[in-house]
Amino acid sequence: MPIVNHPNELQERVTFIELVESDGPEAGMTEEKELFSCWAKVRTQFIQNIKAQFDTEYQNSLEIVIRQQQDYSIDGEMKLRWRDKDYNILEINPDYAEKAYMVLVVKA
Numbered sequence: 001m002p003i004v005n006h007p008n009e010l011q012e013r014v015t016f017i018e019l020v021e022s023d024g025p026e027a028g029m030t031e032e033k034e035l036f037s038c039w040a041k042v043r044t045q046f047i048q049n050i051k052a053q054f055d056t057e058y059q060n061s062l063e064i065v066i067r068q069q070q071d072y073s074i075d076g077e078m079k080l081r082w083r084d085k086d087y088n089i090l091e092i093n094p095d096y097a098e099k100a101y102m103v104l105v106v107k108a
Helices: 047-052
Strands: 012-021 030-043 061-067 079-082 085-093 101-107
Touching: 030 079, 061 079
Parallel strands: none
Antiparallel strands: 012 030, 012 079, 030 061, 061 101, 079 085, 085 101
């Protein structure tokens, strides 16, 4: 089963954020810098997956599917914002075969 059957499935807007040192007077302060936004497909978990992942780091995680070709290289230090909520990136799963879409596993 393909990850995305048709590009119209990418209906949610997500934003990638980087934490950078602020120019303020206090050392170690960080501020958010929006890097880019793109369209995504958000996949929630099935009940059996939720039960299997109980008490693991993947509990309450989401899968975000985006196009693999982006203006920025995505890394685990970035944060993802969807519907005014920030998520940490747990895993980045690129598509090595077709290079069409990548799946990001994220958690609030």
